[in-house]
Structures are given as C-alpha cells and as structure tokens.
Amino acid sequence: MDADRIVQLFRQQIDNLTKQERDILAITHCYWLGVKHATQELFESVIDIEELNSYEQVVEIGTMILEAHVKKVVFSGFAAGWNTLCSYLKQQQPNIQITIFWHGNTTHMYEEYSWVRHYEIIQLAKDHHIDQLAFAKESMCEVYNKLGISVIHLKNHVKKKDIKVEYANRDSFNPIAPIQIGIYASGETWAKNAYTQIAASSLFHQPQISLIPSNDRMISFAKQLGVTILNHAMRLSREALLQQLSMNRINFYVTFTECAPLLPLESLNQGVICLTGNNHHYFEGHPLKNWLVVEEMDNAPAIYRKAVKALEHEAEILSLYEEWYEENEKQVLESLKQI
Structure with a gap:
C-alpha cells in the first residue's frame, strides 16, 4: 500500500466520525485482528491503519488528527512509524493526551519487531511524548510503574451477543x-x-x-x-x-x-x-x-x-x-x- 493510499484511508475514516466521536480516538493496526477486535470492544471511535513509512505520512495524518480537534489518542498496539506520529502530535499540540495500549508482555521481547517497538515506547516516555502506558496484562503495570512511567491497566471485554x-x-x-x-x-x-x-x-x-x-x-x-x-x-x-x-x-x-x-x-x-x-x-x-x-x-x-x-x-x-x-x-x- 503506497503512502497516498494510507493517508487517503485514514482521511476517509476520520471524516466519518462525528464531532462527539472525535474526543477519544483509538488507532489500531488493520491486520492485527486480535488487537483490532479488542480495541473495537473498548472504544467507540476506532481507526485502523498500518505501518507508517515516511515523514510525509506522519505529517498528513497528524495534521488530520489535530484539525479534527481530537483531545485524546490511544494507540492500541504499536506499529513501526507510530512513534514518529506520537512525537509529531506532542510537538504540535502539547495538550493532546496520548496513551499507548500495549497488548504484549515481556515474553514478546524475543521477537525482533516487538523488541524494537518496546525500545521506541520507552524512549517516547523518556521524552514525555506520551502521557501514559496502558497494559492489557495486569502484571505488566507493576514492572513499568517502577520506572516512573504513568501506567494503567485496561481490562479487555467482549460484549455479549445473542446465543443461537x-x-x-x-x-x-x-x-x-x-x-x-x-x-x-x-x-x-x-x-x-x-x-x-x-x-x-x-x-x-x-x-x-x-x-x-x-x-x-x-x-x-x-x-x-x-x-x-x-x-x-x-x-x-x-x-x-x-x-x-x-x-x-x-x-x-x-x-x-x-x-x-x-x-x-x-x-x-x-x-x-x-x-x-x-x-x-x-x-x-x-x-x-x-x-x-x-x-x-x-x-x-x-x-x-x-x-x-x-x-x-x-x-x-x-x-x-x-x-x-x-x-x-x-x-x-x-x-x-x-x-
């Protein structure tokens, strides 16, 4: 998917949100189905994208978020390039609240992709480019709270459907x-x-x-x-x-x-x-x-x-x-x- 296509899809999704729905915006990955489903169960306004591969993408998507007057952004899951988007949003609008919702645990540090994302998240916290780190796994909170990072536990939930x-x-x-x-x-x-x-x-x-x-x-x-x-x-x-x-x-x-x-x-x-x-x-x-x-x-x-x-x-x-x-x-x- 080319850069213009990624930006276009983001624009289509954010334009469909009402003013009230833009207060809290959850951003998740379109291909991470478990994370995506968990996000949709918890948040009313969800936009799914994928990795961001250029600074131009970051600027265009970041500008759309700011122009939509989004007050709080939750990155549910964390993909490559999203760290730059976090930094851009904070640099342009320091009052915007940014939460990273991490669905992984320390076991995932064996995976190269997760390890690099973890490094980026820690750096964002040190730079004060995120406000808090949320975990799906409760035991993770104790570890990162000791680092002085603001952490919260977000409990997963599945809304009931009618049983056939x-x-x-x-x-x-x-x-x-x-x-x-x-x-x-x-x-x-x-x-x-x-x-x-x-x-x-x-x-x-x-x-x-x-x-x-x-x-x-x-x-x-x-x-x-x-x-x-x-x-x-x-x-x-x-x-x-x-x-x-x-x-x-x-x-x-x-x-x-x-x-x-x-x-x-x-x-x-x-x-x-x-x-x-x-x-x-x-x-x-x-x-x-x-x-x-x-x-x-x-x-x-x-x-x-x-x-x-x-x-x-x-x-x-x-x-x-x-x-x-x-x-x-x-x-x-x-x-x-x-x-």
Missing part, C-alpha cells in the same frame, strides 16, 4: 458419546501449545475437532492419534469464528503465554466452556479459576481431566460466568475512565 437457539440448550455431557472440541491455537509457534491440546482431545471417547488456524502437521498429528477432524482453516472472519465457537461442546485455548485473550470470553459468551492456560488475570479470586484454568499446560492428560470435570459441571460454570461477566463489565468501564 440451536446451541443454547444441550443435553448433559455423556463421556461415551462423540464430542466436538474446538482448538484455536497456531501450530506455527510453541507458545500456542497446539499439539498438546490435540493430544488432550484424543483422550475423549470419540473426539471430533475443529482446528483454526491449522497447518498440515497439526492435521497429520490429529490423524495419527485417531482424532476425527470435522473442519479446519487457516483463518476465519470474526463472525464465522463466533459461529464456529458456538457449535463446539467445549473449546481449548490452553496456551503457554497470553495477556488478556479474547477467545475464552468469546466462547463463554456463546454459552460454550473454554479452558485456558494459567497466564492471564481473568477469574482471579473467583471460582471459575478452578474450573477453567489449566495449571499444567504441557500435560495432555491434565487438560483432558480438567475438560471432563468442567463438562460435568457445565451449567454451574456458565452460571458463574454470568456473575463474573457482570462484575468484569463494571471494572472495564471503570478502567476506561483512566484514559
């Missing part, structure tokens, strides 16, 4: 009946723990799995373990993903490292239990942690046993989630007031 009638009422779990399991973990990186989750699914009596995203090795591994693959895909639209989540009896998202993943909440919102790894702040101090959080993420039988126990108490868990959802929603609204 055909999936709203299910029979009780039958351990000797076929079971449909969703596994939503990339097989391209160890961190997503895809193969252990496939192995866990194989311990059910007649497992049928949905693999999204999938690759040839994941498919071969599932077949080696005698697991039936109902469907698989590299990617789906969010609407199609939600539909797929709702069709499963249980979903697995037992990964090694996360911040505040949306998928478990998307699944539970659909009335489908979802197991997770012990790597996020969801359900802290709540009974749901004992039901849904797997302590031994690399132990397939442990995942299986946790899944069976959860399925045997499905109604209780979904009732507890309703309670947790309402409280979390209140906390999300409170956390947004910090912007």
Whole structure:
C-alpha cells in the first residue's frame, strides 16, 4: 500500500466520525485482528491503519488528527512509524493526551519487531511524548510503574451477543458419546501449545475437532492419534469464528503465554466452556479459576481431566460466568475512565 493510499484511508475514516466521536480516538493496526477486535470492544471511535513509512505520512495524518480537534489518542498496539506520529502530535499540540495500549508482555521481547517497538515506547516516555502506558496484562503495570512511567491497566471485554437457539440448550455431557472440541491455537509457534491440546482431545471417547488456524502437521498429528477432524482453516472472519465457537461442546485455548485473550470470553459468551492456560488475570479470586484454568499446560492428560470435570459441571460454570461477566463489565468501564 503506497503512502497516498494510507493517508487517503485514514482521511476517509476520520471524516466519518462525528464531532462527539472525535474526543477519544483509538488507532489500531488493520491486520492485527486480535488487537483490532479488542480495541473495537473498548472504544467507540476506532481507526485502523498500518505501518507508517515516511515523514510525509506522519505529517498528513497528524495534521488530520489535530484539525479534527481530537483531545485524546490511544494507540492500541504499536506499529513501526507510530512513534514518529506520537512525537509529531506532542510537538504540535502539547495538550493532546496520548496513551499507548500495549497488548504484549515481556515474553514478546524475543521477537525482533516487538523488541524494537518496546525500545521506541520507552524512549517516547523518556521524552514525555506520551502521557501514559496502558497494559492489557495486569502484571505488566507493576514492572513499568517502577520506572516512573504513568501506567494503567485496561481490562479487555467482549460484549455479549445473542446465543443461537440451536446451541443454547444441550443435553448433559455423556463421556461415551462423540464430542466436538474446538482448538484455536497456531501450530506455527510453541507458545500456542497446539499439539498438546490435540493430544488432550484424543483422550475423549470419540473426539471430533475443529482446528483454526491449522497447518498440515497439526492435521497429520490429529490423524495419527485417531482424532476425527470435522473442519479446519487457516483463518476465519470474526463472525464465522463466533459461529464456529458456538457449535463446539467445549473449546481449548490452553496456551503457554497470553495477556488478556479474547477467545475464552468469546466462547463463554456463546454459552460454550473454554479452558485456558494459567497466564492471564481473568477469574482471579473467583471460582471459575478452578474450573477453567489449566495449571499444567504441557500435560495432555491434565487438560483432558480438567475438560471432563468442567463438562460435568457445565451449567454451574456458565452460571458463574454470568456473575463474573457482570462484575468484569463494571471494572472495564471503570478502567476506561483512566484514559
């Protein structure tokens, strides 16, 4: 995408915002779907762009933001070139409030792209070109607060949609009946723990799995373990993903490292239990942690046993989630007031 095209798309999006919608503007990356969806759940006014490759782009986009009289800008995720945009905005309008909403954690420092962005963010804080740093992962706040940076915890949230009638009422779990399991973990990186989750699914009596995203090795591994693959895909639209989540009896998202993943909440919102790894702040101090959080993420039988126990108490868990959802929603609204 050339520079003019990037600027043109930004102009189209900001021109569509009303005066009231321009008070707080969230900017996110058009291709980072998880971050983009999280941003859209939290903020009313969201513009998605990509990397900025020239100072001319920075000036044109920065000028549009200033001319729109935006009071607060939230960079949700942080792409190459956005640091220059932050500096430009502060230099032109010192009173504009800039927040960087970082969806990553210290694990991502192994990735070159994340490492460079992290360096840029720290430099922006030192130069006073941002006002605060927000984290999706609660534990990150303590680390960066010690550096003297103004930090806040923004809690992720997924607004509820209507549960489809055909999936709203299910029979009780039958351990000797076929079971449909969703596994939503990339097989391209160890961190997503895809193969252990496939192995866990194989311990059910007649497992049928949905693999999204999938690759040839994941498919071969599932077949080696005698697991039936109902469907698989590299990617789906969010609407199609939600539909797929709702069709499963249980979903697995037992990964090694996360911040505040949306998928478990998307699944539970659909009335489908979802197991997770012990790597996020969801359900802290709540009974749901004992039901849904797997302590031994690399132990397939442990995942299986946790899944069976959860399925045997499905109604209780979904009732507890309703309670947790309402409280979390209140906390999300409170956390947004910090912007």
